[in-house]
Amino acid sequence: MLKVENLRVSYGHIEVLKGISFDVDPGEIVALIGGNGAGKTTTLSTISGLLRPTSGKITWKGETINSAAVENIVSAGVAHCPEGRRIFPGLTVRENLITGTASRSYRKSEIEADLALVLDLFPRLKERFTQGGWSLSGGEQQMLAIGRALMSRPSLLMLDEPSLGLAPIVIEQVFDKILELNKRTGLSVLLVEQNSAMALDISARAFVMETGTITLSGPSAALADDPRIREAYLGG
Amino acid sequence: MKTSRLKTRIALALFAIAVLTIPLAARDGYIIQLLNIAMLNAIVVLGLNFATGWTGQINFGQAAFYGLGAYTTAIATKAGLPWISTPFLAVAVVVAASLVLGLPTLRLRTYYLAMTTIGFGEIVRLIIVHWEPVTGGTSGLRAIPGISLFGFGPQGQIQHYYVLIAVLAVAVLVAVRIRHSALGRAMIATKDSEIAAEQSGVDTTRTKLLAFIIGAIYAGLAGCLYASSIRFISPDSFSGIQAVLLMTMLIVGGMGSIAGCIIGAAALTLLPEALRFLGQWYLVLYGLGVIVVIVLAPGGLASIASTIRLRLAGAR
Numbered sequence: 279m280l281k282v283e284n285l286r287v288s289y290g291h292i293e294v295l296k297g298i299s300f301d302v303d304p305g306e307i308v309a310l311i312g313g314n315g316a317g318k319t320t321t322l323s324t325i326s327g328l329l330r331p332t333s334g335k336i337t338w339k340g341e342t343i344n345s346a347a348v349e350n351i352v353s354a355g356v357a358h359c360p361e362g363r364r365i366f367p368g369l370t371v372r373e374n375l376i377t378g379t380a381s382r383s384y385r386k387s388e389i390e391a392d393l394a395l396v397l398d399l400f401p402r403l404k405e406r407f408t409q410g411g412w413s414l415s416g417g418e419q420q421m422l423a424i425g426r427a428l429m430s431r432p433s434l435l436m437l438d439e440p441s442l443g444l445a446p447i448v449i450e451q452v453f454d455k456i457l458e459l460n461k462r463t464g465l466s467v468l469l470v471e472q473n474s475a476m477a478l479d480i481s482a483r484a485f486v487m488e489t490g491t492i493t494l495s496g497p498s499a500a501l502a503d504d505p506r507i508r509e510a511y512l513g514g
Numbered sequence: 515m516k517t518s519r520l521k522t523r524i525a526l527a528l529f530a531i532a533v534l535t536i537p538l539a540a541r542d543g544y545i546i547q548l549l550n551i552a553m554l555n556a557i558v559v560l561g562l563n564f565a566t567g568w569t570g571q572i573n574f575g576q577a578a579f580y581g582l583g584a585y586t587t588a589i590a591t592k593a594g595l596p597w598i599s600t601p602f603l604a605v606a607v608v609v610a611a612s613l614v615l616g617l618p619t620l621r622l623r624t625y626y627l628a629m630t631t632i633g634f635g636e637i638v639r640l641i642i643v644h645w646e647p648v649t650g651g652t653s654g655l656r657a658i659p660g661i662s663l664f665g666f667g668p669q670g671q672i673q674h675y676y677v678l679i680a681v682l683a684v685a686v687l688v689a690v691r692i693r694h695s696a697l698g699r700a701m702i703a704t705k706d707s708e709i710a711a712e713q714s715g716v717d718t719t720r721t722k723l724l725a726f727i728i729g730a731i732y733a734g735l736a737g738c739l740y741a742s743s744i745r746f747i748s749p750d751s752f753s754g755i756q757a758v759l760l761m762t763m764l765i766v767g768g769m770g771s772i773a774g775c776i777i778g779a780a781a782l783t784l785l786p787e788a789l790r791f792l793g794q795w796y797l798v799l800y801g802l803g804v805i806v807v808i809v810l811a812p813g814g815l816a817s818i819a820s821t822i823r824l825r826l827a828g829a830r
C-alpha cells in the first residue's frame with residue numbers, strides 16, 4: 279500500500295537518508311526502529327510531504343506522491359502523528375480533534391460520528407472534551423494527537439515515537455490502544471520508535487535504521503531474537 | 515457552571531447599559547470624541563488580533579491599512595463620490611495592498627511579514643506626506659464629508675458614538691464567529707504549531723494570508739469611519755508610532771482575547787489624555803504602566819479578572 283524505494287533526502291549538503299526502501303501492507307503494523315539521529319523522523323516528514331526527496335520514489339496506493347502537497351497527502355489517507363506530540367494548547371480538546379478534519383470538507387454529522395469513535399477509543403478525552411489542550415497530561419496529549427490524526431479518516435497512521443517522555447504504564451496504555459485500533463479497524467500503522475522492545479512486540483515486521491540506511495529487516499518476532507538487535511537495541 | 519454563565523450575562527448587560535448611557539452623563543464633546551477614537555482603535559486592534567493574536571504573525575502594517583482606508587474615503591468623498599461607495603473602495607484598496615504584501619512573504623516561516631509591513635508603513639506614510647495635491651501633505655485633509663446614507667447620517671459626536679458602538683458590536687460578533695469556525699481553529703493551530711497544523715491538513719499559508727487580509731479589512735473600514743466621523747485626518751494618526759501603539763494595545767489588553775482588544779484600545783487611548791496634566795512626565799508614567807502590566811499580567815489586562823477568580827477559587 280505504501281512503498282518507499284531508494285529514498286534519498288538531504289538537509290542542505292548533508293545527506294541524512296541514503297537510499298532507503300521499505301513498504302507497508304494493508305492492515306499491517308510495521309515498525310521503524312533505530313537510535314537517535316538515524317533519520318526516522320526525516321523519513322516520516324518526507325512521506326507526509328513536509329520535506330522533498332532528492333531522489334527515490336514514494337508510492338501510495340499505486341500513485342507517486344513525491345511532490346504532492348501536504349494536505350493532499352493527508353486527504354489521500356496518510357495521517358502523521360508528529361514527534362513530541364505537538365497538540366494545539368490554545369484549542370480545546372474538541373477543537374483539536376476537529377482540526378484533524380481540515381484537509382477535507384466533511385458534513386457535520388460525519389464529524390460528530392468520527393468524534394464519537396475517537397472518544398469511544400479514548401474515554402479520557404471525553405472527560406476533558408471542553409478543556410484547553412494545555413491542561414492535558416503527557417499521556418492525554420499523546421492520545422489527543424493520535425485522535426486528531428484519526429479524524430482525517432486515514433488508512434495509514436504514521437506515529438513518531440509515541441512513547442517519548444511517557445511513564446512506562448502510560449506507554450503500555452498507548453500501545454494497547456494502537457493495537458486495539460489496528461485490530462478493530464484494520465488501520466495500517468507505521469510506527470517509529472526508539473523503544474524497540476515495545477515496537478517489536480506489537481508490530482508484524484520491522485526495519486532497523488542506522489545513520490540513514492536500513493541495516494536489517496524482517497518479521498518482528500525474528501528480529502527480537504536476533505543477537506545483533508538484542509545487543510544494540512534491547513539491552514543485551 | 516450555569517450560575518457563572520448567568521453572572522457573565524448580567525455583567526454584560528450592566529456593561530451594555532453603562533456604555534449606552536455614557537453620553538447622557540458625559541455631555542462634554544471632547545470626552546465623547548475620545549471615546550469614539552477609542553472605539554475606532556478597538557476595531558483596528560480586533561483586526562490586528564486575527565494575524566498577530568490568533569495566527570502568530572507579527573504585523574506592523576495595521577496603522578498603514580487604517581490610513582489607507584481613511585485617505586481613500588477622504589479623497590473619494592471630497593471628489594464628490596457618494597459616501598456609500600467609500601467602505602467598498604476602502605476595502606478594495608486594503609485587500610489589494612494586503613495581497614501584494616502577504617502573498618510573497620507569508621509562505622516563509624520567519625519574520626519576513628514583520629519586516630515587510632514596517633517598510634510598507636513607511637512607504638504609505640511617505641506617499642501621504644509627499645503627494646500633497648491629493649493628500650494635503652503633513653497638514654492633512656479637513657472638512658471631509660460625513661457619513662450619509664440616502665441623505666441620512668449621524669449628526670454630532672453623540673450620534674456618531676452610537677453608530678460606532680453598533681459597528682464595534684458587529685466587528686466583535688464577526689470576530690467571535692470566525693474564532694469558532696474552521697478558519698479560526700486553523701489560525702490558532704497555525705500559531706501553536708505550524709508543522710502540526712500542516713500535518714493535520716491545515717493550509718497554513720492560506721490561513722495566514724486570510725488572517726492578514728481580514729485584519730486589513732477591519733483597519734480599512736475603521737479608517738473609512740475615522741475619516742467620515744472625525745472629518746479631519748493627518749499622517750500622524752497612521753504613522754509607524756501608531757503601528758507600535760496598536761501592537762501595544764493588543765499586548766496590554768491580552769493577545770488573542772476579544773475583550774482584551776477592546777480593553778487595551780480603550781485604556782491606551784484614554785489614559786494618555788487622563789495623564790496629560792502631568793506634562794512631560796506622562797510618558798514616563800505611561801511607559802511604566804505598560805511595563806507593569808506586561809510583567810504582572812503576561813496575559814494582558816483581560817486575563818486579570820480570570821486570574822483573580824482562580825485565586826479566589828483556590829483560596830476557598
Ligand SMILES: Nc1ncnc2c1ncn2[C@@H]1O[C@H](COP(=O)(O)OP(=O)(O)O)[C@@H](O)[C@H]1O
Pocket residue numbers: 289294312313314315316317318319320321
Ligand atoms: N532541520 C534539520 N536540519 C539539519 N539537519 C537535521 C534537521 N533535522 C534533522 N537533522 C539531522 O538529520 C539526521 C536525522 O535526524 P532525524 O530524522 O530527526 O532522526 P531520528 O528521528 O531518527 O532521531 C540527524 O543527524 C539530525 O541531526
Ligand SMILES: [Mg+2]
Pocket residue numbers: 318319320361
Ligand atoms: Mg525523531
